[in-house]
Amino acid sequence: MDFSLSAEQRRLQREIAAFARGELNADAAERDRAQLFPRELWLRCGELRLQGLMIPEIYGGGGLDAVSSTLALEALGHGCEDGGLSFSICAHLLACVVPIWKHGTEEQKRRYLPGMTKGSLIAANAMSEPASGSDAFALTTRAESRESGYVLNGTKTFCSNGPVADVIVTYAATDPAKAYHGGITAFIVPRDTDGLRTGRPFHKLGLRSSQMSEVVFENAWVPADAVLGGVGGGSSVFAQSMDWERACLGAVHIGTMQRLLDLVVTRARTRRPSGEPVGKQQGVSHPVADMKVRLEAARLLVYRAASRLDTARDISMDAAIAKLFVSEALVATAQDAVRVFGADAAIEGHAAERALRDAIASTLYSGTSEIQRNIIARWLGL
Amino acid sequence: MESAAESDIRGSIKDYILAEFLPGENPDSLSDDTPLITGGILDSIATVKLIVFLEESFGVRIEPHEMNADFLNFLPDIASLVEERRRQA
Numbered sequence: 338m339d340f341s342l343s344a345e346q347r348r349l350q351r352e353i354a355a356f357a358r359g360e361l362n363a364d365a366a367e368r369d370r371a372q373l374f375p376r377e378l379w380l381r382c383g384e385l386r387l388q389g390l391m392i393p394e395i396y397g398g399g400g401l402d403a404v405s406s407t408l409a410l411e412a413l414g415h416g417c418e419d420g421g422l423s424f425s426i427c428a429h430l431l432a433c434v435v436p437i438w439k440h441g442t443e444e445q446k447r448r449y450l451p452g453m454t455k456g457s458l459i460a461a462n463a464m465s466e467p468a469s470g471s472d473a474f475a476l477t478t479r480a481e482s483r484e485s486g487y488v489l490n491g492t493k494t495f496c497s498n499g500p501v502a503d504v505i506v507t508y509a510a511t512d513p514a515k516a517y518h519g520g521i522t523a524f525i526v527p528r529d530t531d532g533l534r535t536g537r538p539f540h541k542l543g544l545r546s547s548q549m550s551e552v553v554f555e556n557a558w559v560p561a562d563a564v565l566g567g568v569g570g571g572s573s574v575f576a577q578s579m580d581w582e583r584a585c586l587g588a589v590h591i592g593t594m595q596r597l598l599d600l601v602v603t604r605a606r607t608r609r610p611s612g613e614p615v616g617k618q619q620g621v622s623h624p625v626a627d628m629k630v631r632l633e634a635a636r637l638l639v640y641r642a643a644s645r646l647d648t649a650r651d652i653s654m655d656a657a658i659a660k661l662f663v664s665e666a667l668v669a670t671a672q673d674a675v676r677v678f679g680a681d682a683a684i685e686g687h688a689a690e691r692a693l694r695d696a697i698a699s700t701l702y703s704g705t706s707e708i709q710r711n712i713i714a715r716w717l718g719l
Numbered sequence: 720m721e722s723a724a725e726s727d728i729r730g731s732i733k734d735y736i737l738a739e740f741l742p743g744e745n746p747d748s749l750s751d752d753t754p755l756i757t758g759g760i761l762d763s764i765a766t767v768k769l770i771v772f773l774e775e776s777f778g779v780r781i782e783p784h785e786m787n788a789d790f791l792n793f794l795p796d797i798a799s800l801v802e803e804r805r806r807q808a
Contacts, residue, residue, distance in 0.1 A: 440783070515787055515788060517762070518761075518766065518786060518791070519784070519786065519787025519788065520787075566783060566784075567783065567784040568784070570783040570784045570786075572783075573784075650770070651770070653764070653767060712764065718739060718742070
């Protein structure tokens with residue numbers, strides 16, 4: 338596989354990284370501390386169509402192929418020190434915008450995508466439930482057919498963007514007996530729907546500027562045209578969105594790993610407590626070398642998975658491999674960065690400290706590392 | 720009545736399911752009446768693997784709303800779906 342970048346792709350990366358460094362980083366540590374979602378910066382990102390990179394231009398998106406979209410997200414991760422903002426963009430784009438693009442009716446695409454791609458509409462995915470955990474399809478939220486529509490009842494949790502969302506993409510059982518096989522349906526639910534409410538924002542370990550909450554449906558009626566991807570088609574809608582999320586969110590992570598490597602190399606070359614740079618000591622240089630190895634391996638896995646998104650019927654194993662490796666590499670890289678910076682990184686707000694807190698959740702969301710191993714093992718026939 | 724093509728398709732699908740999801744099982748344990756989804760042989764990932772096999776082997780497209788027991792629970796139903804799609808192509 339040839340992953341050499343075109344001049345256009347290199348230009349795209351330079352522009353997005355420069356934009357992120359120049360416009361998204363001021364007060365990032367303060368937003369993290371105060372757990373503030375930066376709506377104005379979100380809208381600035383929308384001007385660059387970061388919330389609609391791969392969506393066709395006719396719907397207001399950037400019209401990029403999957404690999405170019407991945408490169409753009411990598412540049413965002415490289416330039417942007419606000420991990421929560423990058424994560425919110427990905428949650429919106431990969432778990433909400435992409436499913437509507439891939440499975441929505443023409444009316445749904447024209448109604449939602451222009452606002453979602455430019456950022457004037459914020460979307461949240463509501464799938465996880467308090468009792469279902471990683472077995473996402475063991476959901477208890479119900480959608481009963483009534484009055485030319487559906488009545489939703491149930492509680493969703495860990496909904497990224499929930500407190501600030503204008504639109505919720507959610508999943509409910511329309512035929513509980515069928516479960517995964519035709520019993521789950523996806524819905525697009527506007528925020529102002531009667532019977533829909535969101536809980537208070539959770540206080541999180543990391544990614545704090547990305548707000549998260551419960552989403553509760555209490556006799557929330559939606560019209561039949563709120564169904565996304567056909568009645569009973571929710572499993573396919575969700576599975577495809579996970580393929581995109583697991584492959585492309587990893588792109589932000591490799592950008593973050595590159596940023597941490599840049600910081601650490603600079604530190605190792607310039608800090609001279611005993612006369613020579615600390616990077617001359619193997620206790621420092623070897624962890625830095627490991628960071629580089631993990632970065633390059635992760636980059637190849639993400640590019641390979643992304644290269645198949647536009648063409649393959651299913652990339653769930655490739656996406657699981659990339660997600661598993663990249664998320665664990667991100668945590669290890671952030672830990673190495675903390676080691677190299679030493680006590681400085683033990684102070685709240687330090688770039689490595691925030692990166693480590695942000696990294697922890699990457700092995701949990703979109704399916705834990707154990708779930709990714711389960712998927713890979715099942716594809717191997719185990 | 721099942722056509723010769725449909726019978727061949729059903730045989731290929733049966734061989735695939737035996738090899739992938741029922742390794743070591745007596746081939747006679749998988750009959751036309753064996754429920755694949757409601758009997759627990761095809762879970763979520765197994766269903767996706769079967770769909771990929773059908774699409775790549777027979778050049779057909781299986782739609783998301785067809786990934787359920789109405790279309791995939793029995794070998795003859797799967798073979799009929801594939802044959803129908805091939806005729807439409």
